[in-house]
Amino acid sequence: MRKFFVLFTLIISTCLVAGDNTDKTFIHALYTKTQLNHASYKLLRELTAQYPRRLAGSPGADGAVQWARRTMQQLGFDRVYLQEIKVPHWERGEAEACYVVFPDNHREKLSVLALGRSVPTPGGELLAPLYVAHDVDDIKKADPEAVKGRIVFFNAAFPDTFLQTMHGYGRAVQKRVWGPSEAARKGAVAVIIRSVTTAHDDAPHTGTLVYAGDAPKVPAAALGYLSADRLYEYWKRNKNIKVSLRINSRIFPDKTSYNVIGELTGRKHPEQIIAIGGHLDAWDVGEGAQDDGAGIVHSIGALALLKQAGYQPQNTIRAVCFMNEENGLRGGKAYARIAKEKKEKHIVAIESDAGGFTPRGFGYSGPEAGLKQLNEWLPLFPPFTIQAIRPSGGGADIGPLHKAMSTPVMSLIPDNQRYFDFHHSHKDVFSAVNRRELELGTASVAALLYLIDQYGLNNGVKHSASHP
Ligand SMILES: [Zn+2]
Known part of the structure; x- marks a missing residue:
């Protein structure tokens, strides 16, 4: 009996700290689904074909805002809305x-x-x-x-x-x-x-x-x-x-633009937010496919993937398409200001802004316990995908939130050897993004959102696990 109890305790604590086989199975299924559906790749094709030039203040950026809103509505997210901001308007x-x-x-x-x-x-x-x-x-x-x-x-x-x-x-x-x-x-x-x-x-x-x-x-x-x-x-x-x-070049007065936000509402703790984002704006050359169309479709795609897997989150999972990262950061600053005004409680904010290459790890800046927890989850990711947690993470758009509210922040780290071959040039086009690699990024983000939603981040025993 005692032996059984010890074994039982061991299983339970393993579940809470490191996840279990159910987690592993669910996560592997997420990866498989992305390689079957190619949903993020299709979204990226759409975004880059319809709005290749998306510098803040441009007609392309306006179109991309409407695209992001429409896309998240069509995917059936629980709530989709805009955050109004003023952006600088520079033209080449x-x-x-x-x-x-x-x-x-x-x-x-x-x-x-x-x-x-x-x-x-x-x-x-x-x-x-x-x-x-x-x-x-x-x-x-x-x-x-x-x-x-x-x-x-x-x-x-x-x-x-x-x-x-x-x-x-x-x-x-x-x-x-x-x-x-x-x-x-x-x-x-x-x-x-x-x-x-x-x-x-x-x-x-x-x-x-x-x-x-x-x-x-x-x-x-x-x-x-x-x-x-x-x-x-x-x-x-x-x-x-x-x-x-x-x-x-010409410089015009500031223009109105928007961050675009989509949410899956939490069942148990709708007021607790797990945010994942990228930036919707891009330079006026190329198509902004790696920078940062990939981050946008990782974010929207990860929520869509969880939803399609029938997963009902305990906390609110939020995709944020930030505006004006490239030449002003007005979207990131406004997001932090509004979060502070509304006293929003972010469990973590994650950014994908390093391209659509094979994911290798995550970066993390926050309390030490979170780092320990993330490292314990590493075996749950398929081999040769997420392999390391770097003890420093975040992103330009979520930097202001980290600063204003001490929110823990994370970044997706894809293989970055070729990223700066494309970055901010006419070579950053859809055809330079590999379908398999991009989809691995979406699956990695979805898996991370799932684990944080299940177990919390800072103390590992925040919630009781409730499997899909
Ligand atoms: Zn970028």
Whole structure:
């Protein structure tokens, strides 16, 4: 009897802490279902075909908002609604142009994209000699007399030694975000950067810059990797070359836009929320398929998958399509503000914004007990999918919520070796997303939502398990 009791206790505690075979079976069925239905892949095809250009303030972004609302309504979510926000409205205008101009006036075209938020070049074409800097730190040390009146060229490449490209990106992106204002402080008239990319081709990669309040706003653009190579070679041979830059961007007053939210209402604790999201906006080149169409269909797809599996959540599971992550983060900020005003209780907020590649793990920022719990669930995921929990996670859109309410936050971590080959360029298109890999992401997110809904996150015994 006693032996039996010990065994029974062991089974129960295993259930509560690490899940059991029912969990494992249910989770494996989620993975199988995604590979049969391809529902997320179909949604991504629809979104990218109908609204390939979704920069905040654009007609494409407006269309995508309506698409997300309609899609979640058609999938039969319990509640679908919009959160109104004001977003910045920047337009690229006519395609930009960049040439290297040799002393004999011969010109050679370089592959270029203006950075998001960049002001236009004054009077059309801007022609100036070059000042070559490696990275932002170098321009901070530069002699203003040597920089004045020149176009600063930040030549630093993506640091290849980081095995996690997300970490390399953190360093590589500094010149794009802060470079223009640091160069302007030294008297530069414009900035060009080597694109922030892991690809060695000639596709330029855009992305936002941030103008400091106390520096002149100078136009800024990114060169394709091979164009940057050529320009650097020409400059090494002849310091008298010039660069011609033309940017035709326009900045308009802020516009009204929306976060789009869909929910499966919790049966036991409707007031407790498990949120999963991505960002609906995307840069105005390519189709925003990896960044972040994948995150949008992971989020909507995971809720749809649980619903189709007949799963009735105990807590409210919420999909959030954030607006304006790329050039303002107004959606993420508004979401946090409203959550705080309404005193919403989030168990966790999860973001998928790293592409539609094979999922490898999750990142987590929150109380230590949650991390321990997540690690105990690892054996429940199919082999070669979710393998690790990184003790740091979150995402741009859920950062404000984490800050405002100390909400634990998580991120889906797909294999990210190729993500920055596509990111923010015309190569980020639907055809670059693999169907199987994308669907594995949806299944991984659904499995995580299920486990957190069943067992809670912080103490492991928050709810009694109630299996589907
Ligand atoms: Zn993104």
